[in-house]
Amino acid sequence: MKSVPNDRKPSVQQRNGTPTVQYRSGARLAGPSIESQVLYQACRWFLRPVVRMAPINESAIRRAALLDLAAGMRPASGIRRQKVRLPGFDAEIVRAPGVSPELSDGVVLYLHGGGFLCCGLNTHRPVVATIAKLTGLPVMHVGYRQLPDTNISGSVDDCLTAYKWLLENGAQAGGTVFAGDSAGGFLVFATALKAREEGVDLPAGLVGLSPLLDLDCADKLVHANAARDVFAPVEALVTIGKLGGEVDGVLDPALSPVNGALEGLPPSLLFAAEGEVLRSDSELMAHRLSGAGVPTTLQIWDGQVHAFPALWPGLPESRVVLRRIARFVATRVRPDDGVARDKTA
Numbered sequence: 001m002k003s004v005p006n007d008r009k010p011s012v013q014q015r016n017g018t019p020t021v022q023y024r025s026g027a028r029l030a031g032p033s034i035e036s037q038v039l040y041q042a043c044r045w046f047l048r049p050v051v052r053m054a055p056i057n058e059s060a061i062r063r064a065a066l067l068d069l070a071a072g073m074r075p076a077s078g079i080r081r082q083k084v085r086l087p088g089f090d091a092e093i094v095r096a097p098g099v100s101p102e103l104s105d106g107v108v109l110y111l112h113g114g115g116f117l118c119c120g121l122n123t124h125r126p127v128v129a130t131i132a133k134l135t136g137l138p139v140m141h142v143g144y145r146q147l148p149d150t151n152i153s154g155s156v157d158d159c160l161t162a163y164k165w166l167l168e169n170g171a172q173a174g175g176t177v178f179a180g181d182s183a184g185g186f187l188v189f190a191t192a193l194k195a196r197e198e199g200v201d202l203p204a205g206l207v208g209l210s211p212l213l214d215l216d217c218a219d220k221l222v223h224a225n226a227a228r229d230v231f232a233p234v235e236a237l238v239t240i241g242k243l244g245g246e247v248d249g250v251l252d253p254a255l256s257p258v259n260g261a262l263e264g265l266p267p268s269l270l271f272a273a274e275g276e277v278l279r280s281d282s283e284l285m286a287h288r289l290s291g292a293g294v295p296t297t298l299q300i301w302d303g304q305v306h307a308f309p310a311l312w313p314g315l316p317e318s319r320v321v322l323r324r325i326a327r328f329v330a331t332r333v334r335p336d337d338g339v340a341r342d343k344t345a
Helices: 034-053 058-071 125-135 152-168 183-197 234-245 279-291 316-333
Strands: 080-086 089-095 107-111 139-143 176-181 205-209 268-273 296-301
Touching (some): 034 316, 089 152, 125 139, 152 183, 152 234, 205 316, 268 316, 279 296, 296 316
Parallel strands (some): 268 296
16 A cells, blocks of 8 residues: 655644554555546646636526536436435435434435536535445435525525434434545534534444535645646636635635634544545545544545546445445444445555
């Protein structure tokens, strides 16, 4: 297994001589799979030019909503879906066949990515379905409001509303794990912090896949990966922060989860691609969580693109990551039998 060079690692506080953050760089695979290499090159030569040239304004965001509509044309096989209507937005609970409808045995709350402006229940149903099958638990997938209909704080409020609905309908905080990719990773941590602020019990664990955790992009603009990232241009992240996080032209640092009071948050699991610009957010968050005494694991994957498990759950590397997430969920939701179900991952 190839290790991440030491000069790429932030310093990590230690407790009892043991780092609370572990760094890994992939699976027991002989380098990136053929499928991953194809995805990487497709993003590099086709997706990146489109994303970099596309404007981010209200009309463009409205057109981006068609992406989720188009994704809805794909059949959802091997799962059962229960629609949940919440104030101003929808969610769905996804179950594998044979899984109990009861939420008291454990549940995952999944928050999809898309830069707070696109994607939704349809685009991310494949990764949600995979998590549902691997965990054997219901997964609540939240179609929270996005730009331009609300700002980022409004998206956080919707996610907290969904979590409260779970708790009111049989779920236990200690049996719930939050998970999300990209902007959804932001919402994972922001929702947990908002829950604590409102006196709502915290979930048992937090999972972020290539999470955006800091809306201030000053450091990301000068990071080496700003030029290497084949998926998410920093300039787009800057615009998203302005549209969704600024008030009177000022970005409130407290809006970014990386700046929150992290002490007491539940154990966290983070994944990032080695060459993506948002890797810096995961590294900073892992460092700060560790300093706050929160058990945290950060895994860095070579040769992958931003949020690859959500983008293509069937990649060999994605399957390994998703099995690791399932094991993490098991250890948090069922600590007595949460030993690795798939010890080959």
